[in-house]
Each structure stands twice: as structure tokens, then as C-alpha cells.
Amino acid sequence: MVNVSIARRYARALLDVATETGRADAVSEQVSTFAKLVADNRELADILLNPAYSREQRLNVVEALIKASGTVEPALVNTLRLLVDRNRLAYLPDIARLYRDMADAQAGRLRGHVTSAIPLSKDTLQKLSGTLQALTQRNVVLEPRVDPNVLGGVAAQVGSLLYDGTLRTQLEQMRRELKQR
Structure with missing residues (x-):
């Protein structure tokens, strides 16, 4: 199990440096991209996380990726080099997640996802995001998801709040009400 407090320290330090330069959002996208790249590529993860490879070999791979x-x-480049130097690249996924959460909190953003039976248009996503912003009084960034089991309507989760307007849920509620009678 990865020690989250270590990842939090790296994420906080990276956010502080990125904020000073006004590039917090750009760094957020880039650190998430690097973490996803390592997570999605088994051979790359093996080279970067396996202690059988020397620090120099791992640094060469990171430099090639950069x-x-x-x-x-530059803040991310220095952080990646530091993670290699201190043999802490295994923390990269947690650093990316914590960094994004901290950057969102600092910018007053909430992240959420919206689930629908079919892909939603950009216009619909923007309208839904605007409605959720009015309800939460915060900037809302939505990640669309498609689930054919929804049947129709949408379900939006922002933070711990779930707004469920799916046909599946409405049918299930009707079924429960009819059973009680």
C-alpha cells in the first residue's frame, strides 16, 4: 500500500511551485497524462518501478518521455527527476490524483460525472454543468459516461451529491411503490 502522506507532500510542493508560475492547470493535465501513460503501459511501468533497473536507466527513460x-x-520535469532520484515513481498516480484535487479546491472547482444512456452533446453538458453550478455555487467540471443500463435520462454526481433523473431509477421507484400497495 502506498503511503498517501508522501504523495500528498509531493503534490503540495508541485502545486505550490506551479501556482507561483501561474501554470497549475497545465501541470495538472500533464501530471495526469504521465501517470496514465505509466499505468496503461505495462513494460514502461516495469522499467520505471522495478528496482532491477538502475536509477540512471529509469532517469533515461523519464527524460525520453519528457x-x-x-x-x-519545468516544475513537473523537476518533480519527475526528483521522484526518480528518490525512487518514488510508484507514488506518481497518487500524486496526480491528489494534485488535481488540491488544484480544484484552490480554484473553487468541483469534479463530477454525468451518466447517460447515450453520449451527450457538448451543449447539453454545458447546460447541465451550468445548472449544477447554480445548485452548488461552485464551478463544476463534468466527465461524461455512457451506460446503456440507464435506459434514459441522466444521473449526475458532484462530490457526494447524486442527482438521479434516470428512467431506470424512476421505474425502480415505481416498482417499489406498487409492491407496497
Whole structure:
């Protein structure tokens, strides 16, 4: 199990440096991209996380990734090098998650997801996001999800709040009411 307090310290330090330069959101996207890249590629994860490879070999791989990625924020480059140097690349997924959460809190954003039976248009997502912003009094960033089991309507979860307007839930509620009679 990864020690979250260590990941939190790295995420906080990265956020502090990124905020000073005004690039917190750019760093958030880039650190998430790097974490996803390592998580999705088994061979890459093996090289970066396996102690059988030397620190220099892992650093060379990280440097090649940075170079291949194009423009990477200097704060993130330094953090990745530090993680290699201290043998803490295993913390990268947690650092990315905690960084995003801290950056969202700092910017007054809430993240959530909206589930529907079919893909929603950008216009519909924007309207839904606007409605949720009015309800929560915070900027809401929604991640769309498609689940054919929903049948119709949408369910939006923002933080711990769930707004469920799905046909499936309404049918289930009707079924329960009819059983009680």
C-alpha cells in the first residue's frame, strides 16, 4: 500500500511551485497524462518501478518521455527527476490524483460525472454543468459516461451529491411503490 502522506507532500510542493508560475492547470493535465501513460503501459511501468533497473536507466527513460511529450512544465520535469532520484515513481498516480484535487479546491472547482444512456452533446453538458453550478455555487467540471443500463435520462454526481433523473431509477421507484400497495 502506498503511503498517501508522501504523495500528498509531493503534490503540495508541485502545486505550490506551479501556482507561483501561474501554470497549475497545465501541470495538472500533464501530471495526469504521465501517470496514465505509466499505468496503461505495462513494460514502461516495469522499467520505471522495478528496482532491477538502475536509477540512471529509469532517469533515461523519464527524460525520453519528457522529450517525446514536447513542452512539459519545468516544475513537473523537476518533480519527475526528483521522484526518480528518490525512487518514488510508484507514488506518481497518487500524486496526480491528489494534485488535481488540491488544484480544484484552490480554484473553487468541483469534479463530477454525468451518466447517460447515450453520449451527450457538448451543449447539453454545458447546460447541465451550468445548472449544477447554480445548485452548488461552485464551478463544476463534468466527465461524461455512457451506460446503456440507464435506459434514459441522466444521473449526475458532484462530490457526494447524486442527482438521479434516470428512467431506470424512476421505474425502480415505481416498482417499489406498487409492491407496497
